[in-house]
Amino acid sequence: MMSPDTMDAVFQALASTTRRAMLDIVRNEPGCSVGAVAGRFDVSRIAVMRHLSVLEEAGLIISDKRGRTRHLYMNAVPIQMIHDRWTSEYSALWSGRMLDIKYLAEQRRAQEGDGAETDDIAHKKGEPG
């Protein structure tokens, strides 16, 4: 099961048009090099490398270095996990209905399967004024 932090990382990685474009390239040219990707963008090679790192840390890209060249591959697993989780959680929304939906909070499922802490129903603090 995917931890909330991992989910944060995946959404964060996808929250950039540039990074989504990079993911498209890697998906369409499996095994392509860092330089090949960098050659398509109007930013420095280092900036591209950092974007690719973000994608790789989110698990959306897997890389494999042979000789002096790093080969990049897309990994569909995190996207599938998000899709699965969200289709179950927002199933009524996907189909466009919006009826009475059973509440299955991400936190509750994380509690059952993941051992992760919940943010919901936390101890309130109160304002000073």
Added chain:
Amino acid sequence: MMSPDTMDAVFQALASTTRRAMLDIVRNEPGCSVGAVAGRFDVSRIAVMRHLSVLEEAGLIISDKRGRTRHLYMNAVPIQMIHDRWTSEYSALWSGRMLDIKYLAEQRRAQEGDGAETDDIAHKKGEPG
């Protein structure tokens, strides 16, 4: 059609466990107040308000102020749009296959239907060294 920037905003808004938890609450308690949401989290009311603003700017929440109370509602449209776009774009991935997929870059479709600029195949700059 959804612009790349809007898509960035939606993913960015979802890239936070706290904000996803807030969206869950609003979905399950349609018309709830800002204070009702704030009462469930261990951060200041102002921090909660800003999170809700992020969600609202991404179009994931719609609000409606009656008297001194702002009522919050979830808007499923951006999630549906992302789902539709991604299931067509990554359709082979959703089903778990991963065969030869026709390349339909987000940028290309944005060009056709949206008038938005593409980042892909941009003019390269080259490093100084």
Added chain:
DNA sequence: ACCTCATGTAATGAGTTCATTACATATTAG
């Protein structure tokens, strides 16, 4: 060995996010 190529690391700086406290506005109840 020497040079080039492909990638990676370090230091830096502008801009954004995310949290805080203090104060302001506006609506309802008495």
Added chain:
DNA sequence: CTAATATGTAATGAACTCATTACATGAGGT
């Protein structure tokens, strides 16, 4: 009117993102 309630704004600061240039490493070709 006065007071409590609900939300909103302003100013601030720590931490992170995103881009840069300069330099370092390590593999391959001649």
